[in-house]
Amino acid sequence: MDQTVPKQSAQTGNQAVAKKLLIVSSYRRPCGIAQYVEALEGPLRLQVDCEVEIVPLPVDIFRAQSNYARKAAKQQLAEIVQLARTADVVNLQLEPGLFGLTPFSIWRRIRAIIDASKRVIITYHTVPQIQGEKFSPNVRGLWNYVRSWRGNYVFDRLFRKIRSNPQKFRHIVQTYREARNFALIGLPVETIYHQPLSFLSRQERDAIDATRIKTEVVERYNIEGKEILGCFGFLNEYKGIEVAVRAMKYLPANFHLLIVGGLHPEGISRHTIEQPYIKKLTDEIEATSAEGGAGGDLIERVHFCGALGNREFNEVMVACDAVILPYAEVGQTSSGPAAMALDLGRPIYCSRNQCFKELDRYQPGMLAFFEVGNHVELAEKVRRSDGAGRERVSARDAYLERYNAESRAALYLRAFENLAR
Secondary structure, eight states: OEEOOOOOOEEETTEEEOOEEEEEEOOSSSOHHHHHHHHHHHHHHHHOSSEEEEEEOOHHHHHOOSHHHHHHHHHHHHHHHHHHHHOSEEEEEEOGGGGOSSHHHHHHHHHHHHHHOSSEEEEESSOOOSSOOOOOSSHHHHHHHHHHHHHHHHHHHHHHHHHHSGGGEEEEESSHHHHHHHHHTTOOGGGEEEOOOOOOOHHHHHTOOHHHHHHHHHHHTTOTTOEEEEEESOBOGGGOHHHHHHHHTTSOTTEEEEEEOOBOGGGOOTTOSOOHHHHHHHHHHHHHHHHOOTTOOGGGTEEEEESOOHHHHHHHHHHOSEEEEOOOOSOOOOOHHHHHHHHTTOOEEEEOOHHHHHHHTTSTTSSEEEOTTOHHHHHHHHHTTGGGSHHHHHHHHHHHHHSSHHHHHHHHHHHHHHHHO
């Protein structure tokens, strides 16, 4: 738990009383939402005239199934509920999987926090899919169907509760599309706020010494004088990193690819060293290397950097000449690596899925698109530096002026003040 000294925001007699914002989220753990809250924390504390407290969700305990874990989870939830009762506004960073494994336990915990709260801001890192998930008779299809059903179970009950008292809630989403869909399902338009993700404050960006960082990174990976491409984030099937690997075959030998990230802690197969997605990537590299071609041996040109801390992650991205995001279409609403690349002004090549098309609406022309899975198109656009053209640079600069960590914190401030009144 992290807490500031209360600020003066209201007077009761001669005593200053600060209003309190409680953020309920994963925090200081290897998790994209935790990293988002950590990035939001500094600018938020500077802007919000209230006491800010962050209570970390015990994600591992909530997801465990032993009798001991269930007892510990009950105790931890009671502590969070008690803190929620004392806050003027509670911000729930909502990803259902952070609250448990089964839809019933997830909803029970979310409902308990909401019921204890006077007013609630919900930040949606996952939203229900309008189309839904079709059932496919295979392991992956079954898992996706069950995951979709779990989310729908939680969201159906959440929206029912919200509609029973809509002015108790404010909603923060990442895209125009989500804001529109939330209005279509009956949430009041004036309670919905939308803005894309951002991580770095202006002060953090200004402190970056790009020349020094580039020198250090190329020495670290022994790639001096090379064109550096990077794929970033947890290694997962939907990230499509193998598309970037295949594209390397059609790029000159001076292009190198850095794969930055490790397996998500909850995605590691237990009791085996055979991790399916790692094997898929290494098989792709070895197979493409065996084929030969103008690009040379990929084993020499593709580098696994592993899971890095936030600072080193950012430094490697600064050193990259372009960021590659070859994601599949999975109904994702936002991308942390895309947001970070925009914060750092990096050229971005991304698949034309709904997530990135929605991001591009905030500043058309800032992203270089290729069709999902088309490694040949990706290679062609990288070769001709499509992502680094003058118009794209100008578009990214304009985007960063409007959408940044400070404006994101200001969005929370508007929602907080609107509710706290």
